Amino acid sequence: MSSESMAGRMPAPESHDRLSGVSPVPGAAKPDPVLRASGVRRSFGGLTAVDVEHLEVQRGTITALIGPNGAGKSTLFNVLTGFDRMDSGVSAFQGRSLRGLSGHRVARRGLVRTFQLTKALTRLTVMENMLLAARGQTGERMVGAFAPWIWRGQEAANRERAEALLERFRLAHMRDEIAGSLSGGQRKLLEMARALMSEPTMIMLDEPMAGVNPVLVQSLLEHITSLRDEGVSVLFVEHDMDVIMGISDWIVVLAEGRVIAEGRPDDIRSNQQVIDAYLGTQHDEPGAGGAEEGR
């Protein structure tokens, strides 16, 4: 696995260890939060899908967001990345407020997301998928498009970087195939590689392992871990408990839109509230699942 392509980014050696002094309580402050959200609320009709009092995500760590179906994980993702508006509350990425920013502006700040249903751009080739993600392309302006000599150099540089990423995600042999011909697992890999192509500071993965075979899960996990080791902050939603306990530095548990617990995997494993939430001792309000499914 090569990491040359990420050489430009400052590695944050073992920064996830800096969580050691943080107490495992909901809303705990982190030493160096990359993402912060306070008082975030989002309701659909009478149903409150998300009501997060305070949440911080430590820079350079893998943070898992878990919770039963309908807990509001996807809604929280959408709200934080500008794909949905929040009714009230504030969020800040690297200390700068994200208030009122639309999805593409949030992405330009370096907070890049993927989707629960993989969004490979099926009738574009794998390489085109990658090149599309590169930042600040002159040729992407309508007038600039007519002056290929201006953007040709930039395009070549992007292609080189894309090639390295495809190599790393073992997709290089598919570069000229249309993305629609990839298998489900390869699409997940492509989506992750494409997100990396846009040089994110933080990447938010919505169920990256859903519907992926066990062998590929292992390789996806390695990719996520190596991202963290290169200094990218990762926040991901997942259901598979083994996966979560295995790679997360920190776990945030959401139930009925609220953060009910957070902590290291060991803290979460033994947390009675979490067990209750999963086993349903805490009674779900009727229709509480609608918000996420309705997305």
Add this chain to the structure above:
Amino acid sequence: MDFIQILAEATRTAIGPIAAIYALAAIGLNLHFGYTGLLNFGQVGFMLVGAYGVAVTTSTYELPLLLGVLVSIGCAFVLALLLGLPTLRLRADYLAISTIAVAEVGRLIYRSTVAQDITGGVYGLQQVAGDFYAWNPFPSGSYGIDAGAFSITFSARDVWVMTVAWAVVLLASLAMYVLTHSPWGRVIKGIREDEDAVRALGKNVFAYKMQSLVLGGVFGALAGALMAINQQTVHPDAFMPQVTFYLWAMLLLGGAGRTLGPVIGAIGMWFLLTMFDGLLRDVSAMGLLPGIAGGELGALRHAVVGLALVLLIVYRPQGLIGNRKEMLVNVK
């Protein structure tokens, strides 16, 4: 009429000015639908404002023709903004509904009594070509092949319109080729596939969709302007909704998402329409179509072309020059 003559007549129509005009409008539609995935069912609305842009400028206000063309482009720009601003942030189907409605409302406004002083209302406008035919460099006479049964000839006037119209089609196709092979084209093709994914990569999807709508609309308006010039008269009822559906048929026949798809589609469609027209007339003259005559033949011709299109969609969904592999990929 024998078959050779029918073929000659069909060819004549397929390379004539009308085919070029439809090709240009279909190029605009190809940018909208074939590349950006915008469902525009009101391309005729852009042709309408384009035709009247020229006609009102030259006929009502007696200003130069080239100014009229600029007015056409300006009108298309405004129409695209009017359509796009409220709908492009919404789901794709809202644009589809709005376009068909706006195009029809536009036609009703242009033909209304209120607008009669400017647009001529239901009477339309005449002598709208300005100095266009005065600029004709071709000496009068007959041009083309004259070989007995297979003869295709055009007047000097037609040749001049054809030259200009096909030149515009060529320029538009070149522009489309450059655009769709650039990073800009990559973004709009990405939007066609999944706009949320493109948004998540930091692209301003709304702005790209608007640019596409405006440029495709301008192509439609230029087609309308050429239509006015070709016929030297404009009439609101030439811009009925079915014009848009002809354009769609042409685009799908040729192959959406291909630079030359709309051009080949327009040529092919006019060839087929004229050919079936000739064939049906012949068959009817032989007394083989009892009970069908005159105007009904025209309707029958459309039914036959419709059947041909249905067969095309079943057996060759990608169109004449489309890519079958791309067409059949599961989009989501």
